[in-house]
Amino acid sequence: MRDLLKKDEAAPxxxxxxxxxxxxxxxxxxxxxxxxxxxxxxxxxxxxxxWARNRASLTSDQRDVEVMIMRQLRGAQVRVYLNQVDTESxxxxxxxxNYYAENNARNQGDxxxxxxxxxxxxxxxxxxxxxxxxxxxxxxxxxxxxxxxQAEAQGFLSAGYIAANAAYAVTYERDDFGRETHKSGRATQxxxxxxxxxxxxTGSGWAGQASFDLHRVDxxxxxxxxxxxxxxxxxxxxxxxxxxxxxxxxxxxxxxVDAVMRQLRRRFxxxxxxxxxxxxxxxxxxxxxxxxxxxxxxxxxxxxHNPMDPLSGTHREDGVNEVCWVKDGILTTxxxxxxxxxxxxxxxxxxxxxxxxxxxGTATTTMDEMIRTMKRxxxxxxxxxxxxxxxxxxxxxxxxxxxxxxxxxxxxxxxxRNFRWTESPLFIxxxxxxxxxxxxxxxxxxxxxxxxxxxxxxALTAHMVPALKVNDFSFTSxxxxx
Amino acid sequence: xxxxxLILTMLVTMTVCVAxxxxxxxxxxxxxxxxxxxxxxYIDQCLSAIDRLTREADYxxxxxxxxxxxxxxxxxxxxxxxxxxxxQACLARFNFDTxxxxxxxxxxxxxxxxxxxxxxxxxxxxxxxxxxxxxDRQRAIFSLRRLYEEARPMRVAAAKELHERWLADGGxxxxxxxxxxxxxxxxxxxxxxDTASARRAxxxxxxxxxxxxxxxxxxxxxxxRTWSIKNLLEWLTADEAADSVSRSTASYGxxxxxxxxxxxxxxxxxxxxxxxxxxxxxxxxDFMYRFSSxxxxxxxxxxxxxxxxxxxxxxxxxxxxxPGRINAVTFLNGGCHEDTRPANNPGRSNLSGRCWEKxxxxxxxxxxxxxxxxxxxxxxxxxxxxxxxxEPAREADTLAKFFLGFHRIxxxxxxxxxxxxRLAGFDNRRVDEPIAYEENFYQAVGKPEGIxxxxxxxxxxxxxxGGGNPEDELIMERLxxxxxxxxxxxxxxx
Numbered sequence: 001m002r003d004l005l006k007k008d009e010a011a012p013x014x015x016x017x018x019x020x021x022x023x024x025x026x027x028x029x030x031x032x033x034x035x036x037x038x039x040x041x042x043x044x045x046x047x048x049x050x051w052a053r054n055r056a057s058l059t060s061d062q063r064d065v066e067v068m069i070m071r072q073l074r075g076a077q078v079r080v081y082l083n084q085v086d087t088e089s090x091x092x093x094x095x096x097x098n099y100y101a102e103n104n105a106r107n108q109g110d111x112x113x114x115x116x117x118x119x120x121x122x123x124x125x126x127x128x129x130x131x132x133x134x135x136x137x138x139x140x141x142x143x144x145x146x147x148x149x150q151a152e153a154q155g156f157l158s159a160g161y162i163a164a165n166a167a168y169a170v171t172y173e174r175d176d177f178g179r180e181t182h183k184s185g186r187a188t189q190x191x192x193x194x195x196x197x198x199x200x201x202t203g204s205g206w207a208g209q210a211s212f213d214l215h216r217v218d219x220x221x222x223x224x225x226x227x228x229x230x231x232x233x234x235x236x237x238x239x240x241x242x243x244x245x246x247x248x249x250x251x252x253x254x255x256x257v258d259a260v261m262r263q264l265r266r267r268f269x270x271x272x273x274x275x276x277x278x279x280x281x282x283x284x285x286x287x288x289x290x291x292x293x294x295x296x297x298x299x300x301x302x303x304x305h306n307p308m309d310p311l312s313g314t315h316r317e318d319g320v321n322e323v324c325w326v327k328d329g330i331l332t333t334x335x336x337x338x339x340x341x342x343x344x345x346x347x348x349x350x351x352x353x354x355x356x357x358x359x360x361g362t363a364t365t366t367m368d369e370m371i372r373t374m375k376r377x378x379x380x381x382x383x384x385x386x387x388x389x390x391x392x393x394x395x396x397x398x399x400x401x402x403x404x405x406x407x408x409x410x411x412x413x414x415x416x417r418n419f420r421w422t423e424s425p426l427f428i429x430x431x432x433x434x435x436x437x438x439x440x441x442x443x444x445x446x447x448x449x450x451x452x453x454x455x456x457x458x459a460l461t462a463h464m465v466p467a468l469k470v471n472d473f474s475f476t477s478x479x480x481x482x
Numbered sequence: 483x484x485x486x487x488l489i490l491t492m493l494v495t496m497t498v499c500v501a502x503x504x505x506x507x508x509x510x511x512x513x514x515x516x517x518x519x520x521x522x523x524y525i526d527q528c529l530s531a532i533d534r535l536t537r538e539a540d541y542x543x544x545x546x547x548x549x550x551x552x553x554x555x556x557x558x559x560x561x562x563x564x565x566x567x568x569x570q571a572c573l574a575r576f577n578f579d580t581x582x583x584x585x586x587x588x589x590x591x592x593x594x595x596x597x598x599x600x601x602x603x604x605x606x607x608x609x610x611x612x613x614x615x616x617x618d619r620q621r622a623i624f625s626l627r628r629l630y631e632e633a634r635p636m637r638v639a640a641a642k643e644l645h646e647r648w649l650a651d652g653g654x655x656x657x658x659x660x661x662x663x664x665x666x667x668x669x670x671x672x673x674x675x676d677t678a679s680a681r682r683a684x685x686x687x688x689x690x691x692x693x694x695x696x697x698x699x700x701x702x703x704x705x706x707r708t709w710s711i712k713n714l715l716e717w718l719t720a721d722e723a724a725d726s727v728s729r730s731t732a733s734y735g736x737x738x739x740x741x742x743x744x745x746x747x748x749x750x751x752x753x754x755x756x757x758x759x760x761x762x763x764x765x766x767x768d769f770m771y772r773f774s775s776x777x778x779x780x781x782x783x784x785x786x787x788x789x790x791x792x793x794x795x796x797x798x799x800x801x802x803x804x805p806g807r808i809n810a811v812t813f814l815n816g817g818c819h820e821d822t823r824p825a826n827n828p829g830r831s832n833l834s835g836r837c838w839e840k841x842x843x844x845x846x847x848x849x850x851x852x853x854x855x856x857x858x859x860x861x862x863x864x865x866x867x868x869x870x871x872x873e874p875a876r877e878a879d880t881l882a883k884f885f886l887g888f889h890r891i892x893x894x895x896x897x898x899x900x901x902x903x904r905l906a907g908f909d910n911r912r913v914d915e916p917i918a919y920e921e922n923f924y925q926a927v928g929k930p931e932g933i934x935x936x937x938x939x940x941x942x943x944x945x946x947x948g949g950g951n952p953e954d955e956l957i958m959e960r961l962x963x964x965x966x967x968x969x970x971x972x973x974x975x976x
Contacts, residue, residue, distance in 0.1 A: 270911075
C-alpha cells in the first residue's frame with residue numbers, strides 16, 4: 001500500500017491527489033490504447049463514536065480504497081474492482097481486463113455495438129469541510145462525555161452517535177474516439193443523533209443534525225433539545241385516534257418530502273404502470289402523460305435543489321444548476337437517466353436525480369405562532385418506520401416518535417401517547433395551513449456503499465424543509481411504545 | 483576451513499537452483515490446480531463441472547453467427563472431449579440404481595447423457611418407468627424425450643423413437659399436439675440431414691393441421707400453431723415453389739395462395755401472402771449511401787475495420803428498387819436503432835436479435851447472388867447510442883457508418899428524415915410523425931418489416947417474416963436461384 005491503511009494516526013485518511021493520479025497513470029499505461037477506458041480511484045474514511053445508556057460503546061475508524069478499471073472494446077465490456085494500489089496488483093488487474101476485453105471483442109460478435117461519442121458527464125463535486133475531515137475520535141469522545149454526563153446528572157439515559165465521513169475520487173475516461181477526460185471530486189459528511197429517555201421508559205426526546213460541515217452541527221443544542229423533549233414528554237396520555245390539525249416539525253416533514261422526491265422519475269410517470277404523477281394515456285399523441293405542468297402541491301410550496309446553497313455545501317458540478325421540481329405547487333421538472341432523455345427528449349442535458357432537496361414556502365410563520373394559533377391539534381417531533389402502502393396515492397404509514405403533544409387553545413397542554421399514522425404526502429402537502437421557515441434536517445446518511453464518488457452524483461448533503469401546520473392528518477391507532 | 487566454506491557456498495547455490503520457482507499467484511490469475519472430479523459429492527456438481535468446461539471450450543472456439551444458425555450448432559456439435567471425460571470421472575462413484583424419483587432421474591439422466599453414458603440413462607429411465615404408475619410413466623417418457631432433444635449433440639434417433647411411440651400410444655390429446663409432435667420430429671431429422679424422415683414427419687404434421695377445424699386454425703393460440711408450421715410447409719413444397727417462380731411471379735403468387743396459405747388457413751386470406759405480386763413504390767429518402775468495398779460479404783463485420791462506402795449525391799442516385807434487376811428490400815428501423823443505445827451500457831444495448839440476423843442473411847445472399855441489389859431503408863431518430871442528439875445529416879452519416887461500414891451490408895442505404903413535433907409545456911417530449919415513404923410502402927405493399935424480394939418488374943415475390951430465420955433464408959435462396967435461372971434464360975432468348 002502506498003499511503004493508506006497504515007495504523008499510525010499520522011497516516012492519511014484518504015489517498016493523496018498525487019497517489020490517486022499515479023494509480024490512474026499506471027493503469028492507463030497497462031491498458032491498451034484502443035477502445036473505451038474508464039478508471040476510478042476512490043478512497044473513503046468513516047469515523048464514528050456511539051454511546052448507549054450513558055456509556056461509550058464503540059469508536060471506529062474505517063478507511064479503504066477502491067480502484068475500478070473498465071475497458072470496452074468494440075462493445076465488449078469488462079470491469080474489475082480491486083482495493084489494492086500497488087503496481088503489481090494494478091498490473092495484474094489490467095492484464096485481466098485486457099485479456100477478457102480483447103477476447104470478448106474478438107469472439108463475441110453479439111456484443112458489438114455502434115460506436116458513438118459518449119455523453120459528457122459531470123466534472124466532479126466538491127462538498128468539503130476541513131473541519132469535518134480533521135475531526136478526531138478524541139473530539140468525539142469529549143462531546144460524548146459531555147452529553148452523557150449531562151443526562152446522567154439529571155437521572156436520564158442517553159444514547160446516540162457522532163459520525164464524520166470523507167471520500168475522494170479521481171477518474172479518467174477515454175472514449176472510442178480517444179478523447180480523454182480527467183475528473184476529481186471530494187465530499188464530507190458529519191452528523192450527530194442523540195436520544196434521551198426517562199429511566200422508567202415514560203418519556204423520550206430526540207434531536208439530531210447533519211451537514212457536510214461539522215461547524216454546523218451544534219452538539220450543545222442537540223443535547224438541550226433532546227433533554228427538553230424528553231422532560232416534556234413524560235407520562236403521556238392516551239388520545240383517541242382520528243384526524244387532527246397537526247404541526248409537523250421539520251424533522252417530521254422530511255420523510256414525506258423524501259417520499260415525493262423518490263417518485264419524481266419521469267420514466268416511471270410516463271408509462272402504463274400506476275404512479276402518483278401519471279396523468280393517463282393521451283390517444284392523440286400515443287403517449288402516457290405525466291402531471292408535468294399541473295398543480296401537485298399547495299400553491300405556496302416549492303421543491304427544488306440548489307447546489308450553490310451554502311447550507312448544502314457548494315457543489316462544483318458542471319451543468320448542474322438549480323433544479324426546480326415543483327414551483328408554486330406546479331410540477332415543472334422530473335429527473336431521468338440519459339437513455340430516457342435521449343429516447344424521449346433528444347435532450348443533451350437530461351435532468352439527473354439530486355439527493356439533496358429544499359422545500360420552501362411563501363408566507364412563512366414561526367413554530368410558536370403556529371402553536372399560538374392552533375385551537376386543538378397535535379405537535380409531532382418526528383416520525384419513524386415510514387413505509388409505503390400504495391404506489392398510486394403514495395399512501396404511507398409509520399409511527400410518531402420522541403415527543404408528541406396536544407395543543408389546545410394556543411398552548412401545549414399535555415404529552416400524548418404515540419400514534420400509528422396512515423397518510424399520503426400528497427394529501428399533506430395539499431392541506432397546508434401554515435408554513436414555517438426552511439431549515440436543514442437530520443439525514444440518516446446511507447452506509448459507505450452509497451457514499452460513493454462514482455458518478456459524483458451521490459453526495460447527499462442536505463434536506464431542508466419547513467415545519468408545517470396541516471389539516472386533517474390521519475392518526476389511525478395508538479401505540480404503546482414511548 | 484576453506485573447503486567447508488566452499489561446500490557451504492555450493493549447497494546454498496544448489497538450493498537456490500533447485501528450489502521450485504515461486505510462481506507468485508496473484509489475486510488475478512486462476513490457481514494452477516486441476517480439480518479432482520472423482521471426489522465430487524453430488525451429481526449437480528458434476529453437471530456444473532461439465533457445463534463449465536463446455537463453456538470454456540466454446541469460448542475458445544466460437545462459431546461466428548454468419549457461419550451457421552445457433553440451433554444447428556447445438557444440434558450437431560458434440561460436447562468437448564475434456565468435458566465428457568470429466569463427466570465420466572465425476573459420475574463413476576455414483577450408484578444410479580438407488581434413484582427412484584423423476585426429478586432426481588432427470589438430473590442424473592442429463593449428467594449421464596453429457597458423460598456419453600446413453601445406455602445407463604436409458605436403463606435408469608426404464609427401471610423408473612417399470613416402477614411407477616401409468617400417469618408417471620408418461621411423464622417419465624416425456625422427460626426422457628426432452629433430455630434427448632436438449633442433449634448436445636441431440637440424440638435424434640432416440641428422441642424420434644420416443645416421439646413416435648408416444649404418438650402410437652395415443653399420448654397426444656388433440657390434433658394440435660399431434661401436429662407439434664410430428665413438427666418436432668421433422669425439425670430434428672431435417673437438422674441432421676435425414677431428409678426422408680423429415681419429409682415424412684413434415685407431411686404428417688401438415689396433414690394433422692389439415693384435419694383441424696378452420697376456425698381453430700385461424701384464431702388465438704390455434705393460429706399461432708398454424709403459423710408455426712408455415713416454414714415447414716414451405717420447405718416441403720420448395721421444389722414446387724421454385725418451379726412456379728421460375729415461370730413468373732404471378733404464377734408463384736398463385737402457388738403461395740393456394741398451396742401454402744390456402745392449405746394452412748383454409749379458404750381465408752392471411753397476411754403475408756397478400757403482398758405477393760404488388761409493385762414496390764420507388765424508394766426515396768433524404769440521404770443515400772452506397773457500399774463500395776471490394777469484398778462485400780465476408781466474414782465478420784468490423785473485424786477488418788470499417789468497409790468503405792460513399793454518399794450518393796442527387797445526380798448519382800438511381801431508381802430503387804433497380805428496374806431490370808432482382809432486389810432485396812428491407813427496413814432497419816426501431817429495433818436496430820433501439821438496440822444501439824446506449825453504447826456505454828452494452829449489457830442492455832447489444833445490437834442483437836433479428837437486426838443482426840437479418841443483416842447476416844443479407845450478406846450471405848449477396849455472397850451467393852452477386853447480382854442481387856440490396857436496399858436498406860431506415861430513418862432518423864434524433865439520437866443514436868449514448869451520443870448527444872444528432873442533426874439529421876450527421877445521424878444519417880452515422881447510420882451509414884454503422885450499417886454499411888461496420889455491418890458491411892453490401893447495398894444501398896436510404897435514410898429519411900423523420901418529421902416530429904414536441905409536446906407543449908413542461909413535457910417537451912419528441913413525438914415522431916409517419917414517414918412518407920413508409921406510409922406509401924405500407925399502403926402499396928404491406929408492413930415495412932422483414933425482407934422483401936422484388937423481381938425485375940418491381941413486383942414482390944417473397945417476404946420473409948423477420949429476416950433472421952434460417953428457414954426463410956433457405957427458401958429465399960431457393961427462390962432466388964429459380965428467378966435468376968428464369969432471368970438468364972430470358973436474356974439468352976433475347
